[in-house]
Amino acid sequence: MTEILIKNQIRRLRFENGEMTQDELAKRAGCTRQTINAIEAAKYGPSLELAFRIAHVFQVGIEEVFQSETNDSGNTKSK
Numbered sequence: 375m376t377e378i379l380i381k382n383q384i385r386r387l388r389f390e391n392g393e394m395t396q397d398e399l400a401k402r403a404g405c406t407r408q409t410i411n412a413i414e415a416a417k418y419g420p421s422l423e424l425a426f427r428i429a430h431v432f433q434v435g436i437e438e439v440f441q442s443e444t445n446d447s448g449n450t451k452s453k
Contacts, residue, residue, distance in 0.1 A: 380440055
């Protein structure tokens with residue numbers, strides 16, 4: 375079975391956007407600070423809608439915020 379790991383650049387993008395807080399990003403993306411914290415720590419994968427809203431806050435494409443890796447029987451591949 376293929377495992378998909380979602381990586382993100384939220385922390386870097388927050389820093390590059392005036393050191394935006396998790397709370398500020400959450401308010402602008404329409405979710406809670408705890409949700410942003412969990413996504414940033416890779417403990418939770420956002421819905422597609424939330425992923426697009428987060429990218430919209432940073433005015434970048436979704437692929438600049440989120441990247442996926444697959445893990446096939448011990449082999450990791452970046453996408």
